[in-house]
Amino acid sequence: MNDQIRELQTIIRDKTASRGDFVFSADRLIRLVVEEGLNQLPYTECTVTTPTGYKYEGVKFEKGNCGVSIMRSGEAMEQGLRDCCRSIRIGKILIQSHEETQRAKVYYAKFPPDIHRRKVLLMYPILSTGNTVIEAVKVLIEHGVQPNVIILLSLFSTPHGAKSIIQEFPDITILTTEVHPVAPTHFGQKYFGTD
Template identity: 25%
Template sequence: MGSSNVHVVDHPLVQHKLSLMREKDRSTKSFREILNEIGMLLCYEVTRDLPLELVEIETPISAMQAPKIAGKKLTLAPILRAGVGFLDGMLALMPSARIAHIGLYRDPATLQAVEYYFKAPQDLSDRTVILMDPMLATGNSACAGASLLKARGARDIRFVCLLAAPEGIAQFQAEHPDVPIWTASVDERLNDHGYIVPGLGDAGDRMFGTK
């Protein structure tokens, strides 16, 4: 993509693991495990520019000024259900992060996002919030999730997905031009049912074995 607000993570480990997940015969167990691993790798990329501050610490040898992440702890915001697949991998790197849960499902007739649950920390205005959903297809769920977080006061939101379609990117950037996107791949297009092509199918069904 030409937009500077879309970051395609082309690390060889990410690309290799994504190819494994695309395989139609990949088991539910393996799909879930790899999604967790990619979540950790994407977390490393999306947090690359977090601000640091110097604090006084004691090493076994001497005192020193050492860098630590500045500000309040991050908030991870998975869109249920598939976004949960990223959570454990990201928490492995940021175990003190706060968690927001965003319950949305896609109406099969209209493809619009329907909210059924939302629970988030109160003080999102002072936190970096990482919004997560494996698929940025139509963009409707991601847009709805970002809007809910902004309504709660979030000002620094970053969206992480596994796959994105050009249509979803365009929709998301039209509604939330201030929210950067990190993805492992921008695929060709959407089909008539709103699925990413070539994609990997329904990430939630494949992760939970409900296909």
């Protein structure tokens, strides 16, 4: 982990941080995670002509990528993805956990109709127990998505949460900025100003 990421994490975890500083730091951290997620997607080679007439051998995204945000906190990551990929399709899933049992229940799911043919960037900033993400992956599988094409983008993860997901779905890719026993579970409330 580099110092830039550590500073952003520190501001997000600081209970005295203003909402403006919190959102600014969260958006920067989201952008870094999204860009690393994009590095995991497949590219194909292509040739373009420069304004001076030279041929340039470059790359472009292969078609068939999408994002899925786990509402509500995952929606905080959507703009970071759109800032990098203007036309990417984004689906949504609403899952809520029972406060006492921590069991997750799906209330809403809306995906691109051809999601089974796409690579999926699953966005959920705070990974505590892993139950919500496990339930989301099950719903994606029900829609024909294979776990090996799912890349989970998360800002913070607990060891237990990451381990739970990997045990259930060993082929999923998890990208996070930190694995720490204490996740900043206040993230969604502070980001959206409902704390």
